[in-house]
Amino acid sequence: MDNIQAKHYLLAKMATSEYFPFGPQVSVFKVKDKMFATLALGKGNEKGTEGKMAGHYCLNLKCDPDEAVILRDIFTAVIPGYHMNKAQWNTVILDGSIPQGEIERMIDNSYQLVVSKMSKKDQQSLC
Incomplete structure (x- = not known):
């Protein structure tokens, strides 16, 4: 999945909007004003990443804490x-x-985690 496919998949989620609160290089995706993803191009100088992000687009996704550790063990990316x-x-x-398909599953989970914390009224408005 590349950055364009990721952006299209993110924006296809119900009630999702893209914002740029950190400048034009970082896309922030929100469902009903609650962030569930960011997308940005890695520069390679990000502290603590050993240069892994250099030249690659990167998604920040919300994740269940136990699953987050498991995914880090499975995928070096x-x-x-x-x-x-x-x-x-x-x-x-x-x-x-x-x-x-795995990236799409992670995006879906991030979206659902954020939606699950919303009020019942906000959740119902997404149906």
């Missing part, structure tokens, strides 16, 4: 969330090593 709560967010490096 999944690291603790850069600039995020590392227990509840993963950074997924779009370097081609993770199957598209």
Whole structure:
């Protein structure tokens, strides 16, 4: 999955909007004003990432803390969330090593985690 496919998949989620609160290089995706993903191009100088993000687009996705650790063990392109709560967010490096279906599943889970914390009224408005 590349950055364009990821962006289209993210924006296809119900009530999702794209914002740029951190400048034009970082897309923030929200469902009803609650962030569930970011997408940005890695520069390679990100502290604590050993240069893994260099030249690759990266997704920050919300994740169940137990699953977050498991995904990091399975995929070398999944690291603790850069600039995020590392227990509840993963950074997924779009370097081609993770199957598209798995990335879509991670996006779906991030979206659902955020929606599940919304009020019943907000959840029902998504149906």
